[in-house]
Amino acid sequence: xxxxxxxxGGKPAVPQGxxxxxxxxxxxxxxxxxxxxxxxxxACGPNVKAFAEEWAAWNGNKHGIFTNSGTGALHMCVAACGxxxxxxxxxxxxxxxxxxxxxxxxxxxxxxxxxxxDTINIDVDKIEAAITPRTKAIVVVHLHGLAVNxxxxxxxxxxxxxxxxxxxxxxxxxxxKDRKVGTWGDCAAxxxxxxxxxxxxxxxxxxxxxxxxxxxxxxxxxxxxxxxPHESRDYHAYALGWMYRGNDLTAAFGRAQxxxxxxxxxxxxxxxxxxxxxxxxxxxxxxxxxxxxxxHNWYNYTSRIDMADTGWSGDASRFRxxxxxxxxxxxxxVGVWQRFILPSMTVFRAKNAYGKGCPWSCPLxxxxxxxxxxxxxxxxxxxxxxxxxxxxxxxxxxAPNGTEVAETVANAFEKVFxxxxxxxxxxxxx
Numbered sequence: 001x002x003x004x005x006x007x008x009g010g011k012p013a014v015p016q017g018x019x020x021x022x023x024x025x026x027x028x029x030x031x032x033x034x035x036x037x038x039x040x041x042x043a044c045g046p047n048v049k050a051f052a053e054e055w056a057a058w059n060g061n062k063h064g065i066f067t068n069s070g071t072g073a074l075h076m077c078v079a080a081c082g083x084x085x086x087x088x089x090x091x092x093x094x095x096x097x098x099x100x101x102x103x104x105x106x107x108x109x110x111x112x113x114x115x116x117x118d119t120i121n122i123d124v125d126k127i128e129a130a131i132t133p134r135t136k137a138i139v140v141v142h143l144h145g146l147a148v149n150x151x152x153x154x155x156x157x158x159x160x161x162x163x164x165x166x167x168x169x170x171x172x173x174x175x176x177k178d179r180k181v182g183t184w185g186d187c188a189a190x191x192x193x194x195x196x197x198x199x200x201x202x203x204x205x206x207x208x209x210x211x212x213x214x215x216x217x218x219x220x221x222x223x224x225x226x227x228x229p230h231e232s233r234d235y236h237a238y239a240l241g242w243m244y245r246g247n248d249l250t251a252a253f254g255r256a257q258x259x260x261x262x263x264x265x266x267x268x269x270x271x272x273x274x275x276x277x278x279x280x281x282x283x284x285x286x287x288x289x290x291x292x293x294x295x296h297n298w299y300n301y302t303s304r305i306d307m308a309d310t311g312w313s314g315d316a317s318r319f320r321x322x323x324x325x326x327x328x329x330x331x332x333x334v335g336v337w338q339r340f341i342l343p344s345m346t347v348f349r350a351k352n353a354y355g356k357g358c359p360w361s362c363p364l365x366x367x368x369x370x371x372x373x374x375x376x377x378x379x380x381x382x383x384x385x386x387x388x389x390x391x392x393x394x395x396x397x398x399a400p401n402g403t404e405v406a407e408t409v410a411n412a413f414e415k416v417f418x419x420x421x422x423x424x425x426x427x428x429x430x
Contacts, residue, residue, distance in 0.1 A: 005419055007329035007428055013412035014331025019405055022398040023199040029256040036252035044229040045248030051255045052205060055190070058258060060183045061207035063214040065221055066251050070169035070191025070204035072221070072244030074102035074139075077187045077206060079220040080213035081137050081163035083108050086364030088134040088373075089165075092122035093341050094383040095141045099167050100342050103139070107359045109369050111135065112343050114380045118289045120144060120302060120390075123382070124152040128160075134369065137163040142171035142181045144337075144392065145197070145299030146290065150176050150184040165189070169204070172197040173265045175295035187213050192254055195394055197268065197299050198261055200254040203246050221245060260399075265297060267399040271406040272298035275397075278410035282417045284309035286389075300337060302392035310420055317388040322425035323416060324391050330412035334393045341383040343375040351375075 004010030036047055048066050056064030067073045083089055085107035091100050093112040100110040113130045116123040120143050127138065138157060140148045157164045164185035168174070171181045172190060182188035187208035192200040206217045218228055224241025227233045279287055286304040290296045305320050312319040317339075327334045347353055351360040351370060360370025377384060395401070396409045416423075 003415070003419070005326055005329070005416065005422060006331075007326040008422075012329065012331040013415050014408045016331065018408060019331070019333065019396050020400050022195075022395050023257060024260070024400045028259060029253060032252040032256040033249060036248050039248070042248050044245050045251075047248045047251035047255060048246055049230050051246075051251040051258070054255060054258055055205050056207050058261065059190075059207060060180050061188075062209045063207065063211065065206040065214070065218055066246040066254070067204040067206060067221065067244045068246050068250075069202060069244070070189050070193065070196075071098040071102060072242065073189035073191070073204040073206040074098055074165070074167060074169070075105045075242070076217035076220050076244065077139075077165040077189050078102050078106045078108065078137070080187050080206070080208065080210075080217040081165060082216075083136050083163070085359065086134065086362070086367075086369035087136040088132050088369075089137045089139060090127060090130050090135060091139040091342075092141050092143070092383075093343055093380040094120065094338065094386060095143060095167070095342060096169070096338065097342065097345060097347075098169075099139055099141050101347065101353075104347070104353045104359060107354075107362075107364070108136070109134070109359060109373055110342075110348065111373065112375065112380060115383045115386060117382050117386060119146055119148075119291065120288075120386060121146060121148045124149055124156075127153070128156050131160055131162075135160070135162060137165055139165045139167055140185060141167040142174055144288070144302050145171050145174050145297035146288070147171065147174050147176035147181050147294050149291075150181075154184065170196065170297075170299040172297060172299070173261070173295075174297040174299075177293050178295070182207050183209075186210065187217070197264060197297055197398075198254065198257050200246075200250045200257065203250050203254060264399050267402065268298040268397050269296075270403055271397040271401065272296065272301060274403050274406035275301060275410055275413075278407070279413055282414060284417050284420050285413065298397050300392040300394050301397055302337065302390055304386065304389040305391075307389065310423075312423075312425075314425070318425045318429065319423065320389055320391060322423050322428040323420075325428050326416045326419075326423060327391075327412060330416060332393065332409050332412045333395055334391045336390065337392050339387060341377060341380055341387050343380055343383075344377040348375045
């Protein structure tokens with residue numbers, strides 16, 4: 001392998017075409033989708049109900065609802081937990097925007113909590129201090145496929161009588177103490193979009209073990225009605241509802257992919273193990289962690305750059321971007337998953353989701369719900385540090401890519417980080 005970085009004209013460490021696309025498609029997928037087409041029930045057809053039931057069974061839940069997105073499923077969780085206008089809901093300061101906007105969707109107020117740098121998840125030791133008299137629930141995000149310590153979260157929730165929503169959109173199959181995520185809290189949301197560990201193109205699922213929560217979520221899911229399209233509907237809206245239903249074609253694809261889910265999970269675990277073994281002593285690289293009692297699904301293999309080892313004194317994100325470009329040139333598809341911490345996003349900073357300052361300044365419950373709530377990014381320094389130094393990758397860890405691909409990816413990491421002194425952002429990013 002050439003020691004000259006590919007970004008400067010050297011030979012790439014990963015042979016072109018060796019990393020295969022996600023998700024793998026076979027005759028099982030084709031047959032399920034074609035059968036759905038022939039059945040002609042392409043809206044909320046039989047596969048929608050079947051996939052919801054099969055996903056819930058695979059994950060260990062009593063009830064499941066197939067949705068058109070993980071975002072829709074999260075909103076359903078908020079509604080199912082009885083969160084209402086003016087209530088406060090705690091959520092991590094670093095995640096996808098949906099983890100927090102789902103709270104605003106139901107006219108409630110997000111309260112952010114900084115992350116733990118090692119796990120990238122919400123810092124559970126900072127949760128209790130963030131609770132307000134209006135707090136009704138906690139959205140726990142199992143980010144990048146690593147479970148939060150749910151025992152600690154549930155202890156706090158029980159003490160303060162709070163509902164727990166699991167945002168498991170990236171955490172398919174991940175476990176805490178040998179118990180799958182999505183089975184710990186009151187309800188949970190999963191995503192099945194293009195990048196997720198189970199892909200239906202777009203889609204998601206709401207799961208719970210509570211029948212009342214299932215009914216409340218289903219009402220929001222389908223126009224505020226109390227009967228689903230799988231039942232005899234009266235087409236009467238009993239409450240404000242959305243249209244979060246999935247379609248039969250997408251669900252058929254999901255059912256086919258679910259048959260292969262255990263194999264996908266096994267491949268991700270094996271490929272993650274190769275990278276952990278090969279890269280654990282690479283200088284300048286902070287690897288993702290898997291604490292004792294946690295089973296990572298390696299949805300996104302998220303690393304950070306230890307700036308103290310780089311010799312770079314400028315903008316950390318600029319050096320990170322140069323390192324990413326060098327890895328890309330070697331054939332490794334790394335990227336930045338989220339450049340912004342949530343408290344720095346305009347929708348929160350401006351406090352104006354619905355116009356005229358609502359829901360923060362609306363007179364909800366006789367008082368302004370957002371009074372005293374501030375979104376100063378400086379109050380979330382750990383999340384900010386992470387966002388400036390991280391990069392991740394998904395496809396190389398996914399089937400059909402095996403450990404031989406993970407080995408070549410490790411070669412590329414070793415090559416780039418072995419030449420950190422040659423990384424010049426001014427040349428690479430010009």
